[in-house]
Amino acid sequence: MRKVLIVAYYFPPSGGPGVQRVLKFVQYLRQFNWEPVVLTVRDGTFPARDESLLEDIPEDVRVCRTDIFEPYDLYRKLTGKKKSDGIDVNTLREKGAKIPLSERLSEFIRATFFIPDARMGWRRYALREGLRVIAEEGIDAIYSSSPPYTCSMIARDLKRKTGLPWIAGFRDPWTGFLTTPDRWAIPAAIDKKMERSVFDEADLIDVAWKGIAEDALSKYPHLDQNKFHHLPNGFDGNDFPDISTSDRSDKRFTVTYTGSMYGLRTPREFLQAVELLIKRGDVNPEMIRLRFIGRFGDEVHAMFHAFSSQDVIEVEGYMAHSESIKQLFYSDALLLVVDTTADSAEIVPGKVYEYIGTLRPVIAIAPERGAIADLIAETKAGFVAHQLNVSGIAEAFLQLYHDHVNRTKTITPDSEKINRYERKNVTGELAQLLDNVLSQRA
Numbered sequence: 036m037r038k039v040l041i042v043a044y045y046f047p048p049s050g051g052p053g054v055q056r057v058l059k060f061v062q063y064l065r066q067f068n069w070e071p072v073v074l075t076v077r078d079g080t081f082p083a084r085d086e087s088l089l090e091d092i093p094e095d096v097r098v099c100r101t102d103i104f105e106p107y108d109l110y111r112k113l114t115g116k117k118k119s120d121g122i123d124v125n126t127l128r129e130k131g132a133k134i135p136l137s138e139r140l141s142e143f144i145r146a147t148f149f150i151p152d153a154r155m156g157w158r159r160y161a162l163r164e165g166l167r168v169i170a171e172e173g174i175d176a177i178y179s180s181s182p183p184y185t186c187s188m189i190a191r192d193l194k195r196k197t198g199l200p201w202i203a204g205f206r207d208p209w210t211g212f213l214t215t216p217d218r219w220a221i222p223a224a225i226d227k228k229m230e231r232s233v234f235d236e237a238d239l240i241d242v243a244w245k246g247i248a249e250d251a252l253s254k255y256p257h258l259d260q261n262k263f264h265h266l267p268n269g270f271d272g273n274d275f276p277d278i279s280t281s282d283r284s285d286k287r288f289t290v291t292y293t294g295s296m297y298g299l300r301t302p303r304e305f306l307q308a309v310e311l312l313i314k315r316g317d318v319n320p321e322m323i324r325l326r327f328i329g330r331f332g333d334e335v336h337a338m339f340h341a342f343s344s345q346d347v348i349e350v351e352g353y354m355a356h357s358e359s360i361k362q363l364f365y366s367d368a369l370l371l372v373v374d375t376t377a378d379s380a381e382i383v384p385g386k387v388y389e390y391i392g393t394l395r396p397v398i399a400i401a402p403e404r405g406a407i408a409d410l411i412a413e414t415k416a417g418f419v420a421h422q423l424n425v426s427g428i429a430e431a432f433l434q435l436y437h438d439h440v441n442r443t444k445t446i447t448p449d450s451e452k453i454n455r456y457e458r459k460n461v462t463g464e465l466a467q468l469l470d471n472v473l474s475q476r477a
Contacts (some may be wrong), residue, residue: 036065036068036069036070037068037069037070037175037176037469037473038069038070038071038072038173038174038175038176039060039070039071039072039074039174039175039176039177039178039469040072040074040165040169040172040174040175040176040177040178040193040396041057041060041071041072041074041178041179041180042074042075042161042165042178042179042180042189042190042193043048043073043074043075043081043179043180043186044059044075044076044154044157044180044183044184044185044186045057045079045081045180046058046073046075046076046098047085047086047087047088047089047091047092048081048084048086048089049079049081049083049085049086049088050081050083050084050085050088050267050353050356051081051082051083051085051295052294052384052385053182053206053385054085055271055356055385055387055458056068056159056180056204056206056243056268056444057073057090057180057195057432057434058088058091059269059271059430059458059459059461059462060178060462060465061073061092061093061096062091062093062271062451062458062462063458063462064462064464064465064466065093066239066459066462066463067462067463067466067467068466069466069469071235072096072097072099072168072172072174073096073099074099074101074103074161074164074165074168074189075095075098075099075100075101076100076101076103076157076430077100077101077102077103077443078103078224079103079154080105082295082330083330085353085355085356086476087355087356088355088356088358091330097168097170097172099164101157101160101161101163101164102160103154103157103160104156104157105154105203106153106155106156106430107155107436112320115197118445132406135366137342140309141219142216142234145216146216146217146218146222146224147218147219148222150186150218150226150229151183151184151185151187151188151209151226151229151230152182152183152185154183154185154186155185155188157185157189157306158185158188158189158192159473161189162189162192162193162196164194165189165193166193166196166197166414168240169193169197169199174199175473176199176200176201176202176469176472176473177190177193177194177199177200177202178190178201178202178204178465178469179200179201179202179203179204180204180206181203181204181206181207181209182203182205182206182207182209182391184209184229184230184233184248187203187205187233187237188229188233190203190237191203191232191233191236191237194235194236195236196235197361200472200473200476201235201236201237201238201245201472202237202238202239202240202241202465202468202469202472203237203240203241204237204240204241204242204243204249204266205240205241205242205243206243206247206268206385207243207247208246208247208250208397209226209230209233209251210223210226210230210254211225211250211254212250213299213374213376213378222419227254228249230254230475231254231255234251234255234258234262235255237259237262238262238472238475239262239263239264239468239471239472240262240263240264241263241264241265241266241465241468242263242264242265242266242385243266243267243268243383243385243414244265244267244268244381244382244406245265245381245406246258246378246380246381246382246383246406247428248263248265249381250378250381251263256278261421264464264468265457265465266461266465266468267383267388267461268310268383268385268387268388268456268461269388269392269456269457269458269461270388270391270392270393270456270457270458271457271458271459272457273361273393274356274359274360275359275364275392275393276360276361278361278364278365278366279364283365285324287321287323287324288318288322288323288324288367288370288435288436288439288440289324289325289326289365289366289367289368290324290325290326290366290367290370290371290398290432290435291326291327291328291362291365291366291367291368291370292325292326292327292328292329292365292369292370292371293328293329293354293359293362293363293386294328294329294386295329295330295331296327296329296330296331296332296335296372297330297331297332297334297335298332298374299374299375300374300375301334301335301371301372301373301377302327302338302370302372303338304340304400304422304423304425304428305398305400305428305432306325306338306339306342306369306402307425308425308426308428308429308432309323309325309347309429309432310328310343310344311425311426311429312429312432312433312436312472313343313344314343316394317433318432318433318436319347319421320344320346320347322436323347323436324347324349324353325347325348325349325370326349326350326362326366327339327348327349327350327351327385328350328351328352328353328354328359328362329351329353329354329359330352330353330354331350333448343381361390363389363390363395364393364395366395367396367435367438367439368396368397368398368417368435369390369396369397369398369417370397370398370400371384371386371387371390371394371397371398371399371400371401371407372401373399373400373407374400374401375422377404379401379405380402380405380406381405381406382406382407383406383407383410387399387407387410388456390416391410391411391414391416391448391453391456392453392456393419394448394450394453396416396417396418396435396438396445396446396448397411397416397417397418398417398418398420398428398431398432398435399411399417399418399419399420399421400421400422400428401419401421401422402419402421403420403424403427407419413447413449413452413454414448414452414453415446415447415448415449416430416446416448416449416453417431417433417446417463418430418434418446418450441470
């Protein structure tokens with residue numbers, strides 16, 4: 036069996052949707068004749084932690100964990116937070132947000148000195164350990180998962196030292212993306228140089244959504260577009276419990292959101308739509324429940340508290356992945372909210388695949404022409420309405436509410452199309468790419 040070294044910062048006990056992509060590759064690659072060996076951190080600073088995911092790592096898969104210098108360790112000392120605590124979502128602000136002077140100074144330091152990102156302190160530890168593991172295990176190929184983009188730099192360094200073929204994986208674009216810092220001229224040039232070197236030197240590049248490839252090709256037109264391959268995120272049906280909405284005690288029409296919301300991703304328009312329906316008497320507030328599960332910024336909590344019918348709103352903190360999936364099955368509809376940015380039409384959050392995999396109707400608040408709209412149309416999974424289209428959001432909610440009350444079914448997802456996004460099938464596509472990079476070297 037061939038061996039691939041997977042370089043990933045976000046790996047259990049890290050929680051959140053970004054972890055699932057690599058974790059599922061690790062679980063299923065052996066079925067396609069590839070043995071994964073993971074290079075990750077020993078004690079990282081993660082937005083969320085989910086210790087239960089450690090149980091999902093196959094017991095005999097080698098996971099090599101190294102030290103890392105984390106600048107957030109200083110932040111924790113100043114704030115009194117424990118290493119096991121997730122990073123406060125209020126520190127994860129989007130570009131352009133109004134922030135205090137102290138945070139603006141922190142952002143300037145981040146933008147000037149942490150290139151390509153705040154995990155740059157892992158690079159020297161990972162390179163040393165990676166070279167040792169490659170020699171011990173007889174590694175055949177390298178795969179990196181970014182962000183953080185330091186993972187790409189580590190894999191690039193390893194390729195330069197060993198000559199092994201390398202697939203660079205991206206879940207988000209690099210420079211100029213909504214979550215990357217605004218850098219001034221010199222650090223921006225350094226960051227761009229790093230980005231270009233990765234795109235130039237990787238043998239192949241896999242992207243979780245097509246907009247990532249389009250962004251890279253627009254910045255670097257000299258790149259061969261055949262180098263880019265779209266491997267979508269997905270869902271794992273093996274993780275799904277055998278639950279139906281009839282199993283729950285609360286019979287209200289339940290719409291559930293899971294994940295984080297802050298900055299440019301908020302439920303404002305969705306809540307406005309539901310309040311409009313309540314005010315018009317189109318829905319009975321005693322018959323609906325809006326559940327928000329995850330990590331939310333202060334401005335989002337303020338929106339929850341301002342909602343007119345407080346008994347309708349239920350807010351819960353971050354849940355273990357297995358439990359959050361269970362809550363999806365206890366729901367009548369699922370809420371997806373995409374960031375309100377210029378490039379939001381191309382953004383595809385990973386959790387949308389778990390949503391459609393449940394076969395529950397989806398209310399997607401996203402551009403009505405774009406990647407999410409195309410996916411929902413392809414799979415017949417639900418409704419899409421733009422953030423500015425409050426009446427359209429209200430119509431989608433009302434239709435599904437009527438379905439619940441009248442026991443009708445407007446949405447019938449296309450199971451055959453949805454099956455393409457099973458994690459095992461996507462992993463098979465990655466294995467094929469790994470086979471290809473080896474054969475190109477033969």
